[in-house]
Amino acid sequence: MSKNNHVGLWNACLDIIRDNVPEQTYKTWFCPIVPLKFEDDTLVLQVPSQFFYEFLEEKFLDLLRQTIHKVFGERTKLMYSVMVVKNPPTAVPLPTHSGSSTPVSAVRKTTTKDIPQTPQITELDPHLNRDYNFETFIEGESNKLSRSVAEAVALNPAKTIFNPLFFYGASGVGKTHLANAIGTKIKELYPEKRVLYVSAHLFQVQYTDSVRNNTTNDFINFYQTIDVLIIDDIQEFAGVTKTQNTFFHIFNHLHQNGKQLILTSDRAPVLLQGMEERLVTRFKWGMVAELEKPTVELRKDILRNKIRRDGLQFPPEVINYIAENVSDSVRDLEGIIISIMAHSTIYNKDVDLELAQRIVRKVTQNESKAITIDNIINTVCKHFDLDTSAIHTKSRKREVVQARQIAMYLAKNHTDFSTAKIGSLIGNKDHATVLHACKTISELKEVSKSFQAELEEIQTALKQQ
Numbered sequence: 138m139s140k141n142n143h144v145g146l147w148n149a150c151l152d153i154i155r156d157n158v159p160e161q162t163y164k165t166w167f168c169p170i171v172p173l174k175f176e177d178d179t180l181v182l183q184v185p186s187q188f189f190y191e192f193l194e195e196k197f198l199d200l201l202r203q204t205i206h207k208v209f210g211e212r213t214k215l216m217y218s219v220m221v222v223k224n225p226p227t228a229v230p231l232p233t234h235s236g237s238s239t240p241v242s243a244v245r246k247t248t249t250k251d252i253p254q255t256p257q258i259t260e261l262d263p264h265l266n267r268d269y270n271f272e273t274f275i276e277g278e279s280n281k282l283s284r285s286v287a288e289a290v291a292l293n294p295a296k297t298i299f300n301p302l303f304f305y306g307a308s309g310v311g312k313t314h315l316a317n318a319i320g321t322k323i324k325e326l327y328p329e330k331r332v333l334y335v336s337a338h339l340f341q342v343q344y345t346d347s348v349r350n351n352t353t354n355d356f357i358n359f360y361q362t363i364d365v366l367i368i369d370d371i372q373e374f375a376g377v378t379k380t381q382n383t384f385f386h387i388f389n390h391l392h393q394n395g396k397q398l399i400l401t402s403d404r405a406p407v408l409l410q411g412m413e414e415r416l417v418t419r420f421k422w423g424m425v426a427e428l429e430k431p432t433v434e435l436r437k438d439i440l441r442n443k444i445r446r447d448g449l450q451f452p453p454e455v456i457n458y459i460a461e462n463v464s465d466s467v468r469d470l471e472g473i474i475i476s477i478m479a480h481s482t483i484y485n486k487d488v489d490l491e492l493a494q495r496i497v498r499k500v501t502q503n504e505s506k507a508i509t510i511d512n513i514i515n516t517v518c519k520h521f522d523l524d525t526s527a528i529h530t531k532s533r534k535r536e537v538v539q540a541r542q543i544a545m546y547l548a549k550n551h552t553d554f555s556t557a558k559i560g561s562l563i564g565n566k567d568h569a570t571v572l573h574a575c576k577t578i579s580e581l582k583e584v585s586k587s588f589q590a591e592l593e594e595i596q597t598a599l600k601q602q
């Protein structure tokens with residue numbers, strides 16, 4: 138076979154594929170593929186993005202496999218090379234599911250086993266998501282300040298006054314992305330630094346495991362060896378006193394020894410109910426920066442960038458429509474792109490305004506807002522004409538006790554929080570009090586029709602918030 142014969146063979150594959158899929162699908166998903174090489178029975182296809190690769194594998198694997206086997210031979214294996222839009226460009230080879238049984242996973246998950254059992258200083262996987270870097274983080278009015286502080290910290294970790302650096306903001310506004318970008322940049326500039334990204338949830342699981350296994354000292358010693366510690370979603374520590382205590386000691390040790398701390402949260406430090414005051418105070422020592430909801434201009438820029446990076450093409454009016462109608466979270470924008478591509482492919486429709494309108498409408502209608510403890514407290518207090526602060530006092534007045542019990546009952550039924558956490562967030566009570574409240578309200582509901590009606594009224598108001 139001549140050196141470039143694989144190109145001719147791939148063109149023969151394209152002819153077959155073209156006869157088997159709608160024209161639009163062919164143009165979108167097969168024209169951008171570049172046959173890189175065919176060696177040792179392995180055909181390497183270059184695809185424009187990870188998203189592209191995943192979509193091909195999910196939707197067209199059988200067609201691809203059959204066609205390639207027919208044209209290149211039965212024993213042919215398929216590998217993908219994903220173009221990474223970076224400077225300099227690099228290609229990441231990925232086996233196809235048909236060519237290898239190796240599971241393909243772009244994001245490595247941290248497990249409790251990753252904690253060394255002894256405090257030896259060993260090579261450390263920072264558990265960063267390398268796709269979340271400064272190059273892919275699009276700047277706009279809503280994140281300008283946070284981004285520039287992040288860059289300053291990345292250039293000089295622990296040498297600026299931004300220590301700790303505390304990012305807060307609503308879901309999907311880019312906190313995790315920016316925190317990872319700092320870590321990734323620091324690893325590029327200072328490869329010897331021990332950088333670690335960990336979610337607050339995983340930190341807590343690791344801590345609990347260490348208590349169970351009697352290895353808490355190892356746990357603490359390990360965290361004290363970190364140069365740049367990034368903890369995501371720190372609000373998860375609310376109500377878990379022992380984890381907070383341990384984190385307090387780690388925080389102090391790192392800060393005193395000139396190490397950088399980066400924390401993210403869904404709310405500002407002052408609003409972190411159930412968090413020890415001494416921790417909240419420390420969170421405010423350095424820089425507290427809010428990531429606001431993206432403006433429409435930023436949403437357009439993010440969409441354009443994402444579409445380009447995924448190797449896709451959307452008409453400008455579609456981009457404008459999505460950006461103007463999906464407002465809160467960047468994650469939602471990304472979901473809509475995937476949904477539009479899936480619909481366009483499955484129903485053989487062009488990506489046009491009509492399709493975008495249909496999908497955006499569907500997504501925004503289906504979006505039932507998550508109920509938070511704050512919503513519950515506000516709704517219950519409004520119903521009983523109480524000040525929200527009354528819930529958190531030690532008052533034993535009948536109406537306050539009942540409002541508190543209803544709030545606990547609703548929190549148990551409408552949120553995923555544990556009873557311990559609900560207790561800490563509603564009146565700073567323990568989990569037994571929450572269980573007692575839930576039992577009392579359930580029983581009252583059974584015996585009193587008027588109470589049942591009142592409870593329903595509160596729940597309806599809660600859902601309308």
Ligand SMILES: Nc1ncnc2c1ncn2[C@@H]1O[C@H](COP(=O)(O)OP(=O)(O)OP(=O)(O)O)[C@@H](O)[C@H]1O
Nearest residue numbers: 273274275307308309310311312313314439467468
């Ligand atoms: N300014 C931005 N530029 C590019 N991508 C962004 C930007 N902001 C957010 N994103 C993307 O949106 C998605 C959600 O962002 P991220 O996970 O960082 O949000 P978050 O604020 O941490 O949300 P949560 O609190 O729910 O974890 C990610 O894929 C991220 O890359």
